Amino acid sequence: MRSEQEYVDHLYARVDALRRWAESAVAQAQVPDGNTKQGRVERDVRLAERTRSLTALNSVDGSLCFGRIDLADGTAHHIGRIGLREDEEDDPERTPILIDWRAPAARPFYLATGHTPMGLRRRRHLTTQGRTVTELHDEILDLGDTARTGHEDPSGDTVLLASLNAARTGRMSDIVRTIQAEQDRIIRAPHRGVLVVEGGPGTGKTAVALHRAAFLLYEHRELLARRAVLVVGPNPAFLAYIGEVLPSLGETGVLLATLGELFPGVEARGTDSAHAAEVKGRAEMAEILRLAVRDRQQVPEPGEPMIIPNDDGDLVLDWHLADEAREAARATSLPHNLARPHFAFRVVDALTAQLVERIGTDPYGGPNLLGPDDIAQLGKTIAANPDVHAAIAQLWPDISPQEFVADYLSEPTRLSEEDASAVRRPRTSPADWTPADTPLLDEAAELLGEDDSARQAAAEAERQERVAYAQGVLEVARGSESFEFEDTESEVLAAHDIIDAERMAERHEEADHRTAAERAAADRTWAFGHVIVDEAQELSPMAWRLLMRRCPSRSMTLVGDPAQTSEESGVGSWEDILDPYVGDRWEHTRLDVNYRTPTEVMELAAAVVAAERPGFAPPSSVRSEGALPWIRQVSGDLAAAAAEAAAAETPQEGRLAIIAPRRLHDDLAALLPGVVAGADPDLTRHLVLLAPRQAKGLEFDRVLVVEPAEFATSDLYVALTRATRTLGILHRSPLPVGLSDAVAAGSAERPD
Numbered sequence: 001m002r003s004e005q006e007y008v009d010h011l012y013a014r015v016d017a018l019r020r021w022a023e024s025a026v027a028q029a030q031v032p033d034g035n036t037k038q039g040r041v042e043r044d045v046r047l048a049e050r051t052r053s054l055t056a057l058n059s060v061d062g063s064l065c066f067g068r069i070d071l072a073d074g075t076a077h078h079i080g081r082i083g084l085r086e087d088e089e090d091d092p093e094r095t096p097i098l099i100d101w102r103a104p105a106a107r108p109f110y111l112a113t114g115h116t117p118m119g120l121r122r123r124r125h126l127t128t129q130g131r132t133v134t135e136l137h138d139e140i141l142d143l144g145d146t147a148r149t150g151h152e153d154p155s156g157d158t159v160l161l162a163s164l165n166a167a168r169t170g171r172m173s174d175i176v177r178t179i180q181a182e183q184d185r186i187i188r189a190p191h192r193g194v195l196v197v198e199g200g201p202g203t204g205k206t207a208v209a210l211h212r213a214a215f216l217l218y219e220h221r222e223l224l225a226r227r228a229v230l231v232v233g234p235n236p237a238f239l240a241y242i243g244e245v246l247p248s249l250g251e252t253g254v255l256l257a258t259l260g261e262l263f264p265g266v267e268a269r270g271t272d273s274a275h276a277a278e279v280k281g282r283a284e285m286a287e288i289l290r291l292a293v294r295d296r297q298q299v300p301e302p303g304e305p306m307i308i309p310n311d312d313g314d315l316v317l318d319w320h321l322a323d324e325a326r327e328a329a330r331a332t333s334l335p336h337n338l339a340r341p342h343f344a345f346r347v348v349d350a351l352t353a354q355l356v357e358r359i360g361t362d363p364y365g366g367p368n369l370l371g372p373d374d375i376a377q378l379g380k381t382i383a384a385n386p387d388v389h390a391a392i393a394q395l396w397p398d399i400s401p402q403e404f405v406a407d408y409l410s411e412p413t414r415l416s417e418e419d420a421s422a423v424r425r426p427r428t429s430p431a432d433w434t435p436a437d438t439p440l441l442d443e444a445a446e447l448l449g450e451d452d453s454a455r456q457a458a459a460e461a462e463r464q465e466r467v468a469y470a471q472g473v474l475e476v477a478r479g480s481e482s483f484e485f486e487d488t489e490s491e492v493l494a495a496h497d498i499i500d501a502e503r504m505a506e507r508h509e510e511a512d513h514r515t516a517a518e519r520a521a522a523d524r525t526w527a528f529g530h531v532i533v534d535e536a537q538e539l540s541p542m543a544w545r546l547l548m549r550r551c552p553s554r555s556m557t558l559v560g561d562p563a564q565t566s567e568e569s570g571v572g573s574w575e576d577i578l579d580p581y582v583g584d585r586w587e588h589t590r591l592d593v594n595y596r597t598p599t600e601v602m603e604l605a606a607a608v609v610a611a612e613r614p615g616f617a618p619p620s621s622v623r624s625e626g627a628l629p630w631i632r633q634v635s636g637d638l639a640a641a642a643a644e645a646a647a648a649e650t651p652q653e654g655r656l657a658i659i660a661p662r663r664l665h666d667d668l669a670a671l672l673p674g675v676v677a678g679a680d681p682d683l684t685r686h687l688v689l690l691a692p693r694q695a696k697g698l699e700f701d702r703v704l705v706v707e708p709a710e711f712a713t714s715d716l717y718v719a720l721t722r723a724t725r726t727l728g729i730l731h732r733s734p735l736p737v738g739l740s741d742a743v744a745a746g747s748a749e750r751p752d
């Protein structure tokens with residue numbers, strides 16, 4: 001133990017020295033090398049890299065080193081959260097003193113067995129508290145080796161079980177010390193495309209997905225630090241629950257978001273009925289919206305032309321003229337807003353021709369009397385006529401995605417009356433956007449085209465200002481001549497002239513210090529380097545369209561469990577989800593061991609699904625609590641009985657969740673001091689009140705399920721599998737069949 005403590009002390013001394021260095025390096029990196037663009041870019045890259053190193057160094061305090069492998073050749077490596085080498089001054093060879101858990105050399109720590117020792121003699125787990133080594137657990141992998149350390153762990157899973165038995169904190173922690181072999185294979189899977197990780201409750205899908213993100217960031221740092229990784233989770237409480245895992249592994253280039261947060265500028269906090277969410281999520285919505293956009297490209301009715309007053313004579317915008325302009329604009333295949341100038345151009349052109357024809361016709365049949373200059377002048381007047389603009393805006397309006405979707409939802413088309421009335425929503429404030437609207441907004445943005453002309457114009461004006469300033473400084477202004485971009489000669493001259501001025505102007509540009517993840521969050525068209533989707537079974541076809549747009553490389557990890565699907569719009573099969581995007585070029589993996597739920601609880605939960613799906617195979621639990629779940633029938637006030645049971649169950653350490661139908665929440669919250677009913681539960685409290693769907697992905701030491709007959713089967717399965725220790729059920733209505741059968745079979749206790 002002493003020599004391990006000395007080794008760990010040495011590692012921390014190195015971390016402290018590196019941290020001091022990184023702190024001053026970050027300060028230095030803020031100053032650019034020279035004032036060139038190259039200098040600034042290098043400064044930004046250095047700053048990002050050093051800030052990342054500092055974050056990683058700061059994150060390791062407390063559990064820097066957790067393992068050691070002794071090889072058959074007599075060498076040993078310590079394994080930790082980061083890689084460390086000796087200081088160059090002390091050791092010119094810079095010998096590695098700690099191996100990053102993600103490095104290939106660390107792999108045997110996770111994979112070696114007595115059967116396949118991978119060159120190892122021994123595997124050691126170090127447990128530390130702060131910087132102090134408190135326990136050692138050794139596994140002998142070379143069975144012929146008779147040397148003993150006195151720290152042998154014959155079962156080999158003491159450290160794993162200690163971590164599984166630890167009281168929960170309301171925040172998920174990393175599993176880097178105890179990643180199991182089947183999980184390690186997924187975390188490090190070399191597959192570059194879509195990897196599906198399927199597994200029952202508690203099999204570590206979320207943990208594995210997050211560690212895979214950390215691994216990929218290590219393996220492909222160059223690309224992923226620039227493009228960022230997106231992690232999509234089902235709701236904000238879940239994101240808060242998993243939010244500390246990647247920072248604890250020293251990773252920051254990750255954006256955690258719910259579907260409702262993936263359309264920048266819109267906060268989708270509203271809720272839909274199950275029916276409305278299902279309709280909005282259907283694949284057909286893409287075509288329906290496409291046609292709805294076409295509906296916004298209108299023409300006057302035949303025989304009912306628009307008459308536009310004009311100084312040189314009224315203009316007649318009739319069906320024929322508008323239809324030709326519309327066909328020409330549509331033929332560009334550009335999105336609606338980007339095709340609009342083509343429509344406008346055609347209309348103005350045709351109206352000009354109309355006027356030229358009317359004014360300039362030679363009564364004696366000769367050629368038109370107007371010359372090119374007259375015609376150009378007429379065209380300019382028409383193009384500047386506000387009534388012409390208004391007519392064009394009426395026929396082919398410039399629309400934002402928000403306006404368009406709000407309009408569509410206020411008068412839905414191409415849906416059955418039943419579906420239309422489920423989604424119909426009067427145009428009100430933006431606070432009404434729901435997560436199921438986000439993919440519709442995204443689809444609309446694609447169909448309409450990014451209307452960033454105002455932003456571009458502002459940026460261009462700013463750039464021109466900087467250029468003008470720089471030009472003044474450089475004294476390259478050409479007398480009184482101002483830049484005219486209308487004729488080629490001045491354009492060539494202007495372009496030539498401003499090259500130096502532009503370089504100069506760049507020096508005045510503000511550098512963008514945001515991280516890739518921050519920039520990605522604000523940019524709808526950002527292409528992420530890798531996308532991880534948790535609870536992937538819940539997403540609708542329309543949501544998949546959005547996510548696939550965010551990941552053109554199709555480098556994705558999708559984790560989920562079809563048996564836990566609760567959303568009506570969720571896509572049932574991986575084939576159905578993926579076929580439209582990657583055909584059959586995706587890989588499927590399974591996790592079959594449940595690390596969360598004790599055997600007794602899992603058995604009861606599995607009975608609920610098996611009642612509907614005979615032959616259902618649940619994951620097998622890695623441990624047992626020795627206590628059967630209890631089920632109690634209440635004849636009086638259910639909320640009062642639940643509050644009483646909760647008070648008796650609330651642990652000193654760890655967390656208790658009451659999972660109850662929403663209709664009981666207000667009554668329960670009134671009876672339980674400090675408990676809040678609401679959409680955004682605080683999971684760090686000792687007692688948490690949740691509706692079944694809010695419990696998705698979460699876990700608690702103890703769980704109390706109230707009135708299970710009111711839950712859909714998949715929701716009940718989720719609720720029953722949240723407990724790491726004990727489960728109790730209270731009900732007034734008769735139990736669902738699966739549960740009553742399980743009680744009859746002796747899988748639960750029935751206390752009086």
Ligand SMILES: Nc1ncnc2c1ncn2[C@@H]1O[C@H](COP(=O)(O)OP(=O)(O)OP(=O)(O)O)[C@@H](O)[C@H]1O
Pocket residue numbers: 160163164172173174175178179180183199200201202203204205206207208561564595596696697698699721
């Ligand atoms: N190798 C491991 N070492 C320690 N703990 C682990 C390991 N694998 C999983 N766990 C723990 O098991 C619990 C369940 O893991 P996780 O939430 O990732 O499962 P899941 O498959 O996503 O479950 P669900 O489908 O119910 O959301 C977590 O507390 C996690 O930390």
